[in-house]
Amino acid sequence: xxxxxxxxxxxxxxxxxxxxxxxxxxxDDDRLVVNNEIEVxxxxxxxxxxxxxxxxxxxxxxxxxxxxxxxxxDFDNPAFVFVDQAIDDWxxxxxxxxxxxxxxxxxxxxxxxxxxxLPRWDEDAGEVYTMEMYVNxxxxxxxxxxxxxxxxxxxxxxxxxxxxxxxxxxxxxATDGPVRAAWxxxxxxxxTRFGQLxxxxxxxxxxxxxxxxxxxxxxxxxxxxxxxxxxKQANLVSKHNRFxxxxxDTRAETFSIGSPEFIALELYVxxxxxxxxxxxxxxxx
Amino acid sequence: MAxxxxxxxxxxxxxxxxxxxxxxxxxxxxxxSGQRKDSDGNTxxxxxxxxxxxxxxxxxVIDVTMEPAISTNPYFEFExxxxxxxxxxxxxxxDDGSVYTETAxxxxx
Numbered sequence: 248x249x250x251x252x253x254x255x256x257x258x259x260x261x262x263x264x265x266x267x268x269x270x271x272x273x274x275d276d277d278r279l280v281v282n283n284e285i286e287v288x289x290x291x292x293x294x295x296x297x298x299x300x301x302x303x304x305x306x307x308x309x310x311x312x313x314x315x316x317x318x319x320x321d322f323d324n325p326a327f328v329f330v331d332q333a334i335d336d337w338x339x340x341x342x343x344x345x346x347x348x349x350x351x352x353x354x355x356x357x358x359x360x361x362x363x364x365l366p367r368w369d370e371d372a373g374e375v376y377t378m379e380m381y382v383n384x385x386x387x388x389x390x391x392x393x394x395x396x397x398x399x400x401x402x403x404x405x406x407x408x409x410x411x412x413x414x415x416x417x418x419x420x421a422t423d424g425p426v427r428a429a430w431x432x433x434x435x436x437x438x439t440r441f442g443q444l445x446x447x448x449x450x451x452x453x454x455x456x457x458x459x460x461x462x463x464x465x466x467x468x469x470x471x472x473x474x475x476x477x478x479k480q481a482n483l484v485s486k487h488n489r490f491x492x493x494x495x496d497t498r499a500e501t502f503s504i505g506s507p508e509f510i511a512l513e514l515y516v517x518x519x520x521x522x523x524x525x526x527x528x529x530x531x532x
Numbered sequence: 533m534a535x536x537x538x539x540x541x542x543x544x545x546x547x548x549x550x551x552x553x554x555x556x557x558x559x560x561x562x563x564x565s566g567q568r569k570d571s572d573g574n575t576x577x578x579x580x581x582x583x584x585x586x587x588x589x590x591x592x593v594i595d596v597t598m599e600p601a602i603s604t605n606p607y608f609e610f611e612x613x614x615x616x617x618x619x620x621x622x623x624x625x626x627d628d629g630s631v632y633t634e635t636a637x638x639x640x641x
Contacts, residue, residue, distance in 0.1 A: 322540065322542050322556055322558070323556070325558075325605060325607075328538070328540075328558070328560040328605055331538055331540075331560070332536055332538075332560075481603065481604050481605070
């Protein structure tokens with residue numbers, strides 16, 4: 248479908264519906280192609296479980312042209328400094344018996360597709376597994392190493408590498424079966440107002456995406472671009488760190504990084520992006 | 533020496549005589565300004581890359597003095613008009629005396 252024509256129709260509908268003036272509202276109509284090679288679809292029909300949103304948009308579409316262009320070439324994308332460090336870790340013989348990631352998995356490309364399906368149910372462990380948990384399972388169970396901190400630099404670098412090999416694949420997170428209970432819990436958190444400001448995720452990222460929240464252009468809060476390189480931090484930011492930041496900004500006591508609540512929320516928010524494509528490591532404000 | 537310093541360069545593989553090319557360079561480096569304090573209140577000593585040069589077959593393309601306000605992982609993008617085939621040499625000079633070098637060979641088109 249012609250994206251520009253499609254957006255013109257939905258854009259016009261939104262204008263009529265809200266009576267909005269010609270200020271910056273909604274996503275732009277740019278197209279994302281990374282390295283002149285990977286076509287990344289940045290909008291899609293909302294998955295059936297979303298009642299109040301018709302079209303889902305990647306956060307890339309809400310950023311300025313300058314920020315967008317950083318993500319269109321791996322040389323310009325500052326996140327690849329960290330991906331390079333993760334490649335060194337991938338090949339480093341750091342295990343207790345000299346194992347490296349590469350000695351079992353060969354190249355990181357062998358992980359292509361994994362990022363698009365996570366979080367998912369892990370049958371052996373009997374719980375919902377995220378990328379961080381898989382990395383740490385390898386480290387502790389198979390390499391005889393200590394677990395990396397969920398939000399440590401090493402972990403963020405590695406998750407960025409593992410995301411990068413799945414770029415251009417559609418997010419496809421299961422929402423039923425054994426993950427259903429966690430998914431329901433995540434949904435409840437998403438719609439629960441937290442903090443002194445009494446804000447739920449949905450108040451900004453569902454009710455008001457496309458509008459300005461002071462100087463910031465609100466996106467839908469999609470996670471397909473994580474881990475992201477945030478310009479303000481000059482570093483990679485994990486999903487859970489971003490969740491924590493958002494909840495903190497509502498002036499609430501936040502859940503902690505790696506907690507069951509955040510894993511449930513990660514699952515639910517990921518499922519709101521089913522149909523978008525993996526972009527991580529992306530570049531955002 | 534600062535950890536994880538890794539130069540990255542994008543230069544053309546081949547050129548015609550007189551052709552102008554865009555070059556991109558990035559080096560991962562914390563660029564500690566010397567203005568910050570650690571959690572105990574002690575000043576973190578300055579540690580930056582203070583000079584960056586690019587030469588093509590011995591001829592200077594660019595020579596940059598860098599100051600503490602330049603942010604982490606400094607990135608440079610500039611153009612060079614090349615007389616023909618040759619070799620780029622990119623050099624970064626660290627406060628601690630380390631010198632990081634990267635080369636890129638350009639062939640005749």
